Amino acid sequence: xxxxxxxxxxxxxxxxxxxxxxxxxxxxxxxxxxxxxxxxxxxxxxxxxxxxxxxxxxxxxxxxxxxxxxxxxxxxxxxxxxxxxxxxxxxxxxxxxxxxxxxxxxxxxxxxxxxxxxxxxxxxxxxxxxxxxxxxxxxxxxxxxxxxxxxxxxxxxxxxxxxxxxxxxxxxxxxxxxxxxxxxxxxxxxxxxxxxxxxxxxxxxxxxxxxxxxxxxxxxxxxxxxxxxxxxxxxxxxxxxxxxxxxxxxxxxxxxxxxxxxxxxxxxxxxxxxxxxxxxxxxxxxxxxxxxxxxxx
Numbered sequence: 001x002x003x004x005x006x007x008x009x010x011x012x013x014x015x016x017x018x019x020x021x022x023x024x025x026x027x028x029x030x031x032x033x034x035x036x037x038x039x040x041x042x043x044x045x046x047x048x049x050x051x052x053x054x055x056x057x058x059x060x061x062x063x064x065x066x067x068x069x070x071x072x073x074x075x076x077x078x079x080x081x082x083x084x085x086x087x088x089x090x091x092x093x094x095x096x097x098x099x100x101x102x103x104x105x106x107x108x109x110x111x112x113x114x115x116x117x118x119x120x121x122x123x124x125x126x127x128x129x130x131x132x133x134x135x136x137x138x139x140x141x142x143x144x145x146x147x148x149x150x151x152x153x154x155x156x157x158x159x160x161x162x163x164x165x166x167x168x169x170x171x172x173x174x175x176x177x178x179x180x181x182x183x184x185x186x187x188x189x190x191x192x193x194x195x196x197x198x199x200x201x202x203x204x205x206x207x208x209x210x211x212x213x214x215x216x217x218x219x220x221x222x223x224x225x226x227x228x229x230x231x232x233x234x235x236x237x238x239x240x241x242x243x244x245x246x247x248x249x250x251x252x253x254x255x256x257x258x259x260x261x262x263x264x265x266x267x268x269x270x271x272x273x274x275x276x277x278x279x280x281x282x283x284x285x286x287x288x289x290x291x292x293x294x295x296x297x
Contacts, residue, residue, distance in 0.1 A: 047111045050152070056110035058103045066102065070095040077244050080251075081272050082263060091276070102287060109291035116222065118153040119181050123189050123215055127208050136193045137164045156180055170197060185215045233290045240283040247275065 051057050058066070074095030079088040125148060129139035140161050143149060149157060160173035167173075174190040192211055251259045262268050 046152075047107065050114070051107050051111050054110075054114060056114070057107060063099065063103070066099045067096050070099055078276065080248055081276065082269070083260065098284070101284075105287060105291035113226075115153070115181070116183070118149060119183055119186060120215070120219055121148055122153055122157065123185050124212065127189065127212055127215075130193065131205065131208050136170050136197060137161060140164075153181070170194070185218050188214065229290055233286075236286045236290070237283070240279060240286065243279045243282070244276070247272065 071092040075088050075092040078091035079085075082088070122143065125143045125146065126136075126139050129142040130136060133139050133142065140157055144154065144157055144161070156177060160177055163173040163176060164170050170193070174194065178187050178190060189211055192207060196207070254262070263272065
């Protein structure tokens with residue numbers, strides 16, 4: 001544990017030495033930000049800008065906390081496995097390098113949740129507006145003017161309206177929005193509006209009401225899945241950490257002296273490295289699953 005504390009202190013000291021006069025938290029945040037701006041594709045830069053506006057992005061303190069947690073945990077585990085300072089430092093540094101990736105997954109998850117909520121607002125209010133205006137384009141205009149939508153959904157709805165007026169039909173507008181937001185409730189709602197518009201249904205009230213009920217059911221399912229994922233995530237992390245501690249149980253069974261003699265063998269070292277790598281990949285894939293497609297039904 002003392003080694004881990006010294007490692008954390010060393011990281012902060014080096015940060016201050018190379019960034020004199022600035023706050024170390026700001027240093028880490030600026031470094032990660034520069035990496036994002038340099039290598040991230042335009043689409044993710046736009047996502048990151050929006051999540052920053054919404055206050056979803058990691059703060060400098062959160063970055064520093066993640067660095068301390070990842071570096072400290074990796075340092076502690078690797079030292080208890082190998083009792084080697086160079087290997088401990090190596091694994092701690094590798095773990096810290098994954099912090100930007102975890103931040104990226106978090107950003108994409110929060111953005112996905114935000115987009116889903118905006119799409120939910122779009123579908124629900126478009127149905128309400130259509131029930132009054134009996135015109136798909138007029139319904140879109142009413143939703144836009146209500147001020148309940150935000151970019152990028154608002155921007156794309158405005159583009160739908162322009163495409164509808166330019167083409168004289170809603171087909172291209174619907175195709176564009178379905179491709180941009182491939183949600184079941186969006187496709188189902190648009191399909192209903194196409195049928196009503198082209199077939200000239202006289203009484204669409206019942207169909208619209210049923211569609212609203214379907215959307216409510218889909219939304220309920222997504223939020224239930226989100227809660228299930230959160231519970232799974234906690235259990236998953238606990239299970240992953242327990243896997244790392246199994247080697248420490250072996251030390252208790254065989255005794256530390258016997259274990260120290262055992263890890264001198266090259267094949268034992270290879271097995272221990274394999275255990276750490278496999279467990280780490282397992283945890284990373286679990287994090288990826290937890291943060292992926294949380295708003296897609």
